[in-house]
Amino acid sequence: MDNEQTLIQRAQKGDHTAFAALLDEHQHYVYNLALRVVKDENEALDLTQETFVRAWTALPNFRGQSQFRTWLYRIVTNLCYNRLPGLRRSLADLGDDVLPEIPEPENAPTNPAREFESNEIRAYLHHAINALDANYKLLVSLRYQDELSYDEIASLLNLPLGTVKTGLFRAKEKLRTALANYHMEEQWTIS
Amino acid sequence: MDDLLTPKEQNLIIEDALHSYPLATMPKGITGLVLARIRTEPAPRFKLTRNDFLLAVALSLVLGAILFGFRSLPPHTLIQIRIQGILLWQSFLVNYRWLVPLTSIMLGASLAGFVLVQLLRPQRLEQ
Secondary structure, eight states, rough: OHHHHHHHHHHHOHHHHHHHHHHHHHHHHHHHHHHHOOOOOHHHHHHHHHHHHHHHHHHHGGGSSOOOOHHHHHHHHHHHHHHSHHHHHHHHHOOOOOOOOOOOOOOOOOGGGGGOOOOHHHHHHHHHHHHHHHHHHHHHHIISOOOOOOHHHHHHHHHOOOHHHHHHHHHHHHHHHHHHHHHHHHHHHOO | OOSSHHHHHEEEEEEEEHHHOOOOOOOOOOHHHHHHHHHHSSSOOOOOHHHHHHHHHHHHHHHHHHHHHHHTSSSHHHHHHHHHHHHHHHHHHOTTTTTHHHHHHHHHHHHHHHHHHHHHHHOOOOO
16 A cells, blocks of 8 residues: 555645545544534534645645644644634633643553543543633644644644643643542532 | 542543543545545646736736837937936935945845745745
């Protein structure tokens, strides 16, 4: 099977089959990013379709300086900006005054009394992630779903690195609050 | 229970939730729809649009009108304009001699700066 670079080169020469292979490979990720931001399946599908049509049109300009998927994310993000006019401002308004150290994930805990794999807590937090504002969801999706580095996110969204870190830190703070609420509700139910 | 969790443990739970946040399943494939659209919208190549032709015609008309107007002037008016031009140029050379090299240097520096910025700039889509 052709590797991505070959497919891109063929698509740049107008090969529809090669572009279809690229489309099959990446549409799921593009769709998910759009869905996280716009929260509507039909709109996300529409954005995904538009992203690939624009990618096809702009493909001759793609010189491989970034990953193809990152390039697609840039297109879909710009489309999201057009669809949600307040999104760009809300990202910029995050500021970079808070520059916390974001700890990297560590090894799984060993204390069985604090079983963090609890499906219930996880589902509750997934619900909380889903309820985050579009700007936080965009950052969270790019970081954790698409596994981009902070630098890549900053470059993709044209934001200062500090703003990206601040946004992710605040998103986690919101989830921390949600976690506290979960435990409070649990205690209240028990009592 | 929350009191029993340290910030590090809370962080682990949150990290776990963020990493395990599931991808949504696509309601339907869009490959066919996109391909149908791009088949009618081929990759762009160099081509002249109607606007390019209109602009070219408009510029030609304006330039032609200026040239025609200039050539239609009476000879003594042309001579007067030429004399005034020479006087203006002489005055410029006497009073603002420094301006010519300065302008050249500034233009050169601006051009070099522009080229450097374009070369150093990362690839970006114009959306």
